[in-house]
Amino acid sequence: MPQIALPHRRPGRALSAAFASIGLVASALTVTSCSAGAGPDTPVGPSLAASGPAHTDVLFVGAHPDDEFPSLATFGQWGERQRPLSTGVVTITRGEGGGNAQGEQEGPELGMIRETEERRAVGRAGIRNVFYLDKPDFWYTLSAPLTAKVWNKPPRPSADTLSGLVRLIRATTPRKVVTMDPRPFKQHGGHQEAGRLAIEAFRLAGDEKAFPEQITKERYRPWTPSQLLAQNGGFTTGSVGAECARKQEKDERTGLPVIGYWTGTRSGRQNKTWAQIERDAARDYVTQGFGSLPATVDTPADKLPCEWFTVLADRGKPVSRPVREQSGLRPLYAEFRDWARGAGMPWLANDAQPDYPANPxxxxxxxxxxxxxxxxxxxxxxxxxxxxxxxxxxxxxxxxxxxxxxxxxxxxxxxxxxxxxxxxxxxxxxxxxxxxxxxxxxxxxxxxxxxxxxxxxxxxxxxxxxxxxxxxxxxxxxxxxxxxxxxxxxxxxxxxxxxxxxxxxxxxxxxxxxxxxxxxxxxxxxxxxxxxxxxxxxxxxxxxxxxxxxxxxxxxxxxxxxxxxxxxxxLPGYVPPPGRPALAPVIPQDAARSARSPASRDQAERTGVRADGRGPFPP
Structure with missing residues (x-):
């Protein structure tokens, strides 16, 4: 199995190479003539949307198949508005490093199974296009810097994954980008890194100086979406029922606005609540054990919750809030603080490090x-x-x-x-x-x-x-x-x-x-x-x-x-033998490839855009 040896210790990635190379300052944001002027929840229809077979009104950015399913009730509702919003999905890996509750497949073989599960699941919310960046998934980690190192293995540049995501935003021209929470505590490092990359790509896709070869050689145009949302699965107000979607909420740590979409809304096309449709979709992820979930959501509609999203940017610009500095940060949290500063959203690091209890x-x-x-x-x-x-x-x-x-x-x-x-x-x-x-x-x-x-x-x-x-x-x-x-x-x-x-x-x-x-x-x-x-x-x-x-x-x-x-x-009295070395980590690098996926190849033929945003696959 191909593997990558990583250094025993490495500096945190305070700022992506792309930010450093084009000299963006923390407060700068380029909004091009292509950027959307719609407000936070303005319906986007044919008169506002870009055209083309790859276009999508909403683009979700996740790390693994199934990262999108807790938001499918929202995406499904958007797709059934009077002026519907179409949704596409970017999944950076195929989840090859996850468990398998269905069989003994692992590695790329498991990744292909998980792609099939994901396409079936998102199809229940009317989503057709899923783009894979073909990055390797590995074991569960809490480290975004480690994830970035694995996803951008040399000789690829350190901004390789970011470049692909910027290209996909330019290719699909979304008005909204939805992603995962980038904050580090109790969060999969892949989820954190997906959120970081989406934030960086949201800013860079509209700047013609960022990855300029995509514009000069690949003929894409700069594109800045209007709104950037992050899933906020940990947010809860205790409010349930239709009222939860009408409340004006804010994130406790950052102070950013939080908006909700009620899962009890019924689908006009499927005559089910979106909570039930989302449960049906979750059960499609058999390899992840979700097939054991009860088939029916029997919670009364007035007790069903909302899905919550933090508004990170609106009308093409970050939503700013006061910054509260934390002292005594451990290295992983100090690295996140530095990244948030470089990304122009330093308030994301507010209270990011929890109050750890005393260690036993x-x-x-x-x-x-x-x-x-x-x-x-x-x-x-x-x-x-x-x-x-x-x-x-x-x-x-x-x-x-x-x-x-x-x-x-x-x-x-x-x-x-x-x-x-x-x-x-x-x-x-x-x-x-x-x-x-x-x-x-x-x-x-x-x-x-x-x-x-x-x-x-x-x-x-x-x-x-x-x-x-x-x-x-x-x-x-x-x-x-x-x-x-x-x-x-x-x-x-x-x-x-x-x-x-x-x-x-x-x-x-x-x-x-x-x-x-x-x-x-x-x-x-x-x-x-x-x-x-x-x-x-x-x-x-x-x-x-x-x-x-x-x-x-x-x-x-x-x-x-x-x-x-x-x-x-x-260990009282213990003395380690002299000369015992420290070993560099060895991490699997096997990944399923879109070129070997019939579904991804068919999608590329239909949209003219393959997994990384480039043109169709060669024969």
Missing amino acids: STVVPEVDKAPDVDGVAGPGEYPGPELTLQQWEGAKCRDKSDCSATARFSRHGDDLYVMIRVTDDIKGYALDAAKDCKRHWRTDSVEIDLDPQGRSDDTSTTFKAGILPFTAHGGGPCAERDGDNRQGPAKNTAPGMTVASVVTDDPYTGYSVEAKIPLADLPAPVDPDRLTANVLLYDSDSQDRTGRTRLAWSPYGSAQADPYVWGTLR
Whole structure:
């Protein structure tokens, strides 16, 4: 599998190369004769819209297939106005790095399946055109800078993805651009980066000095949309029913206006609420486990909520608000603040860094004899404190018999030992250890996360092991690494690691997992005073390869992907061997290609614009 090795540490991207190269100042915005003069919600019909088979009135920019579905009720309503607004979608990747609740496909093969799901889903809202930028999707990260590095792998320029998005805006001439929230906390790095790119492209597409070859050689014209909106899924007022769409709201952190569209509105063409149509669309994403959602939305119409959007720009210009500086920013948030300043919207960084709680801490005792890795805590093997895992995400445990877990650590020489005991009442799906020991969060599993020096800003410089306590055909446990410095079966990526489990039966009441992790398998020498860790439990309670409940030792935010929240493991007396190197991250680069997608090729033939905005594909 082609992969990219990234540097161990890298400077944050405070400003895209495109901004720097054309010398845009933070407050500047070029509005060309092509820009729209419609107000925030002015219907755009044939008399205002540009023409051409690729034109769309609204362009949504997301990172993965399914990123658009929480907004389909809005896009569908816009398409049924008296003067309808057509919508197109830009999806930067095909989600090759995501899970698969349907089968064992992964990589480009999974990406093609997810394209089919997306085209079916958006078609329910009348959307025909989906443009893919063919960028590689990889594991779940909270880092936009890491995502940008992967999407713009050398020898491609650092603004390669941005260039493609600017070209698509010029090719499709939208009046509205809708994207994802670019703010960093508890947000997929791909979602953040999609939002950043949409903000930058919104500004640059109307400037003839930005990517000038698109104008001089490819014959596109500068184009500045009128309005820029960002999904605001975390916004809620408590208001439901038709009234929520009539309220004048504002985002609590930025002060920007927030507008809502009621999901209880009925489609005149389909005679269903848009909430129901959106549910139908969500269920098209079978690989993502959404097929297990109830088929019918039975919430009374007057209890249905709105979909919310933050207004970032209107009439071609940013909506400005007062800036509140935060002190004591951690590197990931300082990088976002610098980016927001360079993008001309510094207020987006208002209160972006949350008030992190104190990190937990424990001492890992050294034992004279190495524990037997057999799934049983023998006498004296784990004399340290018992750590209780707490609710993190998903359905709340009914009681301790439904889901609960504890963990203990010990050390012998250069090896770390972990014992995790899980109480559970329903056994999840048994994956095939030989073919499908990966993406452990789809069923019952535990995860052990380690940051060897306690300084990581994302998980690319950490060790993350997922352990399945049981597998298909009566198989025992299996272990893999995911979302970290190396990925794949533990036998290849952590060759010194051993695991064992004991699973109760008749009746099933849970399991225990024991693991030996050589500190030599970690991606850097361990600092005995700064090593941080998290232990997580994934509880499925289903046979459809989807999760239900998540617990963690340190349960704040995105507990599996945010090293800032992990707890400290102190290793008294431990001295790492000299000369142990720090390893550069290795990240998969396989991506599905539009040139190999019949649907994308047909769309290019119909619109004259292929995935990256260029002309039709060659024969």
